[in-house]
Amino acid sequence: MDVIEINRLSKRYGQVRALDEVSLSVGRGELFGLIGPDGAGKTTLFRLLTTLISPDSGAATVEGLDIVHGYRRIRELVGYMPGRFSLYPDLTVEENLNFFAALFGTHVQDAYDLVAPIYRQIEPFKNRRAGKLSGGMKQKLALSCALIHRPSVLFLDEPTTGVDAVSRSEFWDMLAGLKAKDITMLVSTPYMDEAQRCDRIALCNEGRILGIDTPAGIVSRFDSRLYAVSAGNMFTLLQATRTFEGVDACYPFGSTHHIVAGGNFDAAALDGHLKADGLQDVRIAPCMPTIEDVFIKLMQR
Amino acid sequence: MRTLLVLIQKEFLQIRRNAFLPRLIVAFPIMIMLVMPWITAMDVRHVGVAVVDNDHSGVSRRIISHIGATDWFTLHGMAADYETALRQLERGQVDVIVEIPEHFERDMVRAEPKPISISANSVNATKGSLGMQYVLQTVAKTLKELQAERGLVAGASELTVVQNRYNPSLNYRHYMIPALMIMLMVLICGFLPTLNIVGEKETGTIEQINVTPLSKLTFSLGKLVPYWLIGLFMLTVAMLIARAVYGLWPVGAPGVIYLAAMLFILVMSGLGVTVANMSDTMQQAMFVMFFFVMIFMLMSGLMTPIESMPRWAQTITLFLPPRYFIEVMRAVYLKGTAFTELWRCFAALGLFALLFNLLSVVTYKKQA
Structure with a gap:
C-alpha cells in the first residue's frame, strides 16, 4: 500500500473549485513534486492531507489512515512546512526548536541525527530570534522544526519560494538526504527547474492534475x-x-x-x-x- | 503536563520579549489607581455660594463664616439683593444662593423667624441637589449651635441623626476604587488573550500548532493560565496602591477577594479566547470585545448602582458576570462581608467561568 493515496479528492471555496477530483499516490521513500502556478490547488491539497481542512468529496489516506477519521494519528506521523514562514518570530532559533519538540512530547536530542545535517547550518545563530533570520535560514529552521518528531511523511508547501538560487539548490540537497532516510516527501513548487530533482511529478493547474510521471517521462510526452x-x-x-x-x-x-x-x-x-x-x-x-x-x-x- | 508548562513558559517569554506588553502590565494598574480615583470622584466640592444678607446680625455672620470655612463651598462674596445674586447664578458664577431675611436674629429668639431661603442651580442635577443639601446641613448646624449657646430649646425642626455606615466619610473614592480594579481586570484579562490568539492566527503560527497532536484543552489552558497570573499580579499591585495612597484596605478577608478574582479572570479570558476563536482579524475581535466591555462597564453596577436601574435592566445584569464580582469587591472592601454570605456570587462566577471556558475549548477548531 502506498504511503499517500488520494482518490478523486475535491474541495471548493464558495464558487471556486480549489481541487477538482484529484487522484494520485505516493510510494514509500518517494520524493514527489507538485508542479504548478499559483492557484493550482497545491496548498489546498496540503491542507487536506495535513488534516487542517476536510474534503467536500473523495477520500485520501496517509500511512493508511483516513484524513477525516484518522486525523489524530496522522498529526503524529506527518511533518508540515507551510508556504508562509509560521514559526514564532519573537522566539530564538533554539527556543522554536525546543518548543515544537515539546508539543510532540519529544526532545531535540531524540531526533538530533535526523535534524543535525540541517540544523548544524543554523546552529551558530541559535540565539537569534527567528524573525531576524534570512530567508534561507528561516527555511532551514522550518524544516528542522518539521522534522523534530521524526515524521515518516513530510509535506513541504513551496519551501523554496522567495529563496535565492544557491539556498534553493542547497535545500534540494537536504531533501535528497532525507530521502536516503526513507522519509516520504510531497513537495510543491512553482519552479519548473526544481521538478528535475523529484522522483515523480504531477503537473497541476486550476485544481486539476494534467499529468503524473517521472520528470523524464513527462518530457518524453512532448x-x-x-x-x-x-x-x-x-x-x-x-x-x-x-x-x-x-x-x-x-x-x-x-x-x-x-x-x-x-x-x-x-x-x-x-x-x-x-x-x-x-x-x-x-x-x-x-x-x-x-x-x-x-x-x-x-x-x- | 510538560507540554502545558512549555506552552505557559512560551507565552511568558513572548510577553517579556514584547516591547510594549510588560510596560502595559506594570504601568496600567499604577496609572489607573493613581489618576482615576481623583477623576471619577462624583462627590461635589467647591460649590459656589452667594449670600444675600438682609439681616446683618451676629447670626447671619456666623452662618456666613461657617459656609466660608469648609472646602465644600467657595463663598462668592455678598450680593446686595436677591436679584443681583440670581444674575450671578444665571451667569454660572455661583451654584447656590442663600438669602437670610431681615430681622432674622430678632425673630429667631421669638421662635417664629421668616425662613432662610436657599436656591440652587440644578442644571447639573447631582451638583445642584448635593450643593443644596450641604448648605442646608451647614445652616441647620449653625442654627443648632446658636440655639444651644443661648439656652434656647430646639425648634420644631425634627432632630435626625444621619450616619453613613461602611463609608463614614461618604468618600466617593472608596466606592470607586474597587470598581476601578475590576475595570482593570475586564480590560487586561479580556483583551490580552484575545489579541494574543488573533495574533497567532495572523502570523500563521496557529496553523503550525494545529498540525501537532496538541489537545484543544492543553492549548486553551496554555493561553488562559498566563493571563490568570498576570491578572492576579495586577490586582495585587492595585490593592497595594489603594492602601498606600488612599488608605483603603479590605475590611473583610483579602482571600475572599482573591478567590473571586481567580474566577472572574477566568470568565474574562474565557470570553476573550472564545471571541478570538471566532474572529479572523484583529479588527473583528476588537469590535466584538468592545461591545461586551462597554456593556460590562455601563451595566454591571461599576458606575451606577444596579438598584437604581429600571426593572428590565436589572434583569439583564443578572447575566453579566462583572456584576457578581463588583458585589463581592464592594462587600468585602467596605463592609467586610464573609465568604459564606456571598456564596451566591461565587456560584454565579463559577458557573460563568465554566461556561465561557467550555465555549473557548469548543470553539477552538484545529480543523476547518
Missing part, C-alpha cells in the same frame, strides 16, 4: 518538434511567428521564443518570411523540450 527562435525585435517576432503557417504555438521562453511545430512546418520558410518582414538577426534552431514546454502544451489542450 510529441511535437520544438524550435527556439530569436531576432532583434522579439515582440514583432512573436506576432509574426504566431500567424505563420505550420506554427501550432509560439510563446516567450527565457531569451528566445519556443515554437511548437505542426506537421507542415518549414523552418527555412519561416526564416525567409521573418527576414522579408524586416526582422534582423533571425535565428531558428531545433531544441529539446523541457517540463515547462510540456506544461504549456497540456494547459492549452
